[in-house]
Amino acid sequence: MPRTKEQFEEMRNATRDKIRSAAMQLFVHQGFGSTNVQDIADTAGISIGLLYRHYRTKDQLLKELVAYAVEGLKRNVLFFESDQSPKQLISHFVNEVYTDLLNGEELANLLILINQALFASAGTDSNSNQHDEILQVNARLLDATARLIRKGQQLGEFRLGDPHEMAVYFYASIQGLAEMKILLKSNFTMPSPSVLTAFLIKEME
Known part of the structure; x- marks a missing residue:
């Protein structure tokens, strides 16, 4: 048939x-x-x-992979701009990151790949449009996360501190975990969601 x-x-x-x-x-x-x-x-x-x-070409394949990663970042921006509780949004996001890093390498590979693409095209004309788009989306994500943290602080859900610095620390932690997962392989231990958000979410009083 x-x-x-x-x-x-x-x-x-x-x-x-x-x-x-x-x-x-x-x-x-x-x-x-x-x-x-x-x-x-x-x-x-x-x-x-x-x-x-x-x-x-191999370049076409790389460009498509980076575009896929960028679309994921854009979805995260929209997610953090929604009207839900900041604590709920951050907790949901961290739980997804935890599950993805615990059970496979796709998220870790995507995070590393997008950084590789940035470094590879920095100071060159190669894929300059995509390079600029990655920087712009990263900036939007940081701003959206900082605004979310500020809102959570105003609601008493998050610890006090500079929201932008806390957003940078948040993503630096996730990026570092992605790289450690690839480097350490089976020796990698994924921190729990509560550890990942300990610097941000207030403990119940």
Whole structure:
């Protein structure tokens, strides 16, 4: 029985997911420059010809991965700008980060990859639009988080302190944990959500 159009689309998407996952893993673990398309095809378990049917160049693949990460950052900005309780928003976000870092490498790889893309394109004309977009979205996320922290402080949910400094510390902690997870592998221990938010959320009195 011939496959339907929907089945072909499912297969196509599954192959693209394999390619993106393999590329992200390789770019993070051995570097973009040291990874070739044959490495990606082998890790994805497909032929190099099939890879080229989906991505013409390694640069195109990297650009798509970074764009995917940027979209995730944009969703976080919108999430933190919602009308929910600041404590609830931060707790929900931290629980998701905890689960993702505890159970897999995708989030860690994405966070590292987006930093690699920033450093690689700094001071060059290569992917300058994407470089600027990453910086702008990061700035928006920091501002949105600082505003959320300030609101939480006003409501008595969060500890006092400079909201922007606390937002920077918050994301620096998550980025550091992502890098430690990749470096330490099975020796990595993920701190609990309560540890991650101890500097911010007031204890119940």
